[in-house]
Amino acid sequence: MLNTFRRTFVPAAWLGWQVESSWTHPVMFLSFSAVKPIAGVLILVFMFRAVSHISSTSPLYAYIYVGNALYIYVAAILAGTSFSILDDRERYRALKYVYIAPISVPLYLFGRAVARFLTATIAVTITLLAGILFFSVPIGLLTTNWPMLISALLLGVLCMTAMGIILGAWTLTLRSEPHFLGEAVSAALYLFSGAVFPISLLPKVLQPIGFLTPMTYWLELSRRALLVNDVLQTPGTG
Amino acid sequence: MDSGWRLFLRTIFARAYPRLIGQQREKAWLFFETFLPFVAVAGYVYVYRAMQAPADYIGFAVIGGAMTAFWLNVIWSMSAQLYWEKDNGNLALYIMAPNSLMAILLGMALGGMLATTLRAAVIIIVGILAFHVSFSVSHFGALFAVFLITMSALYGMGMLFASMFLLYGRNMWQINIAMQEPIYFISGLYFPEKTFGAAISLAASIVPMTLGMDAMRQLLFSSGPAIGFLSVRTEILALVVLAIAFVTAAKYWLDKMERLAIKEGTLTDRRR
Secondary structure: OHHHHHHHHHHHHHHHHHHHHOOOOHHHHHHHHHHHHHHHHHHHHHHHHHOOOOOOOOHHHHHHHHHHHHHHHHHHHHHHHHHHHHHHHHHOOOHHHHHHOOOOHHHHHHHHHHHHHHHHHHHHHHHHHHHHHHOOOOEOOOOOOHHHHHHHHHHHHHHHHHHHHHHHHHHHOOOOOOOHHHHHHHHHHHHHOOOOOOHHHOOHHHHHHHHHOHHHHHHHHHHHHHEOOOOOOOOOOO | OOOHHHHHHHHHHHHHHHHHHHHHHOHHHHHHHHHHHHHHHHHHHHHHHHOOOOHHHHHHHHHHHHHHHHHHHHHHHHHOHHHHHHHHOOHHHHHHOOOOHHHHHHHHHHHHHHHHHHHHHHHHHHHHHHHOOOOOOOOHHHHHHHHHHHHHHHHHHHHHHHHHHOOOOOHHHHHHHHOOHHHHHHOOOOOOHHHHOHHHHHHHOOOHHHHHHHHHHHHHOOOOHHHOOOOHHHHHHHHHHHHHHHHHHHHHHHHHHHHHHHHHOOOOOOOO
């Protein structure tokens, strides 16, 4: 078991990290990792500012900011895992060698997801810190329920990776490089998981999709662990 | 054999054709290039609804989402195109052929613009139907002119990037990714540009979508003039200047790239 882990998971994680980060200088890599998610969250902050009758002390503001920041994980891990399968198949043409090698393929894919998890963690941390320092998001590092946050994160990452692998396995059966698929699923889940607005705003017929998605509960738990007070809760999540 | 203007025009048509017809044959791309911006639009519409924003803001989100289709087309199918061609080994054939590279880029821009207009129209129509957006167009002629000039400036920018991006290697992919959300943000695609204040809005005006979106919002919505950054007339003039500047700069960079290719005998980025 330990041997399989050493021979499969560790090299896969290292390989994933190299693919993700080796194209440039580490400082440049960190900047590029942060710029897209921070811009995404800034769009929402300025939408808030544009609608002047709502103040940044509103629970909705913290709900949107934290939800959008944490959703970086979904886009990176879910879409990223399926993309790495396609990348191995279409770009590097190495997937067939991975399959015939004496390694555990699911463990290899989990390893590849680790790199995405690390880059996403950098972006999430920077975004949340920017929220605390510059955008008055009421996150208290001392008041955060860390055990709840970490447990939710571990379970969430496990779910996202598994969903990414399922998606990747499906895309393997499709023709013509379906690179958009992971991105499309993570974009759709952005709507249904209550990342930036309560799912009670969705049409009633679409709301059950949100309740069937693990991200809904992971985001909800993380918000309740992070935000100091006045947490806007998603109805139906307990 | 054709030469001169005849060859130039035939090259434009030849390169526009696969953009307009060929891209429509890739049904999956067609779906995703419409679906992904629409999902973003829906997200922003529900955020505005959660904020109980005025009805016009829902329209801002829908129009902003439609414009992202053009930006995605410019960065992925214009800016990156010569890089893809280099990757596939076709660029040397482009350079050796007797036609102008400028005509190839113009054809790509024209075809991409027309094909993307269809996608943007679908996003707007679905947005109107799904979210009951209502417009109050003050001047159809000015709206049409703003759209055309914005597209000219935007695709001029794409032509400039196409020639510049050839000089980059693997980082081209990352640069393109980094040019999505940050540009949506500084261009004020989903909220009035005026929210930034004058200095930042002025700096952001280098991206043609900033002024184009601001002018379109002013012409499309009843609350538009009140939240406009500059007058529509000034924005049209600035967009004309940007369009001329970008196309001229693209020509300069293409010539420079060709000179480098002849001098160094390579079109790859290994020398850098």
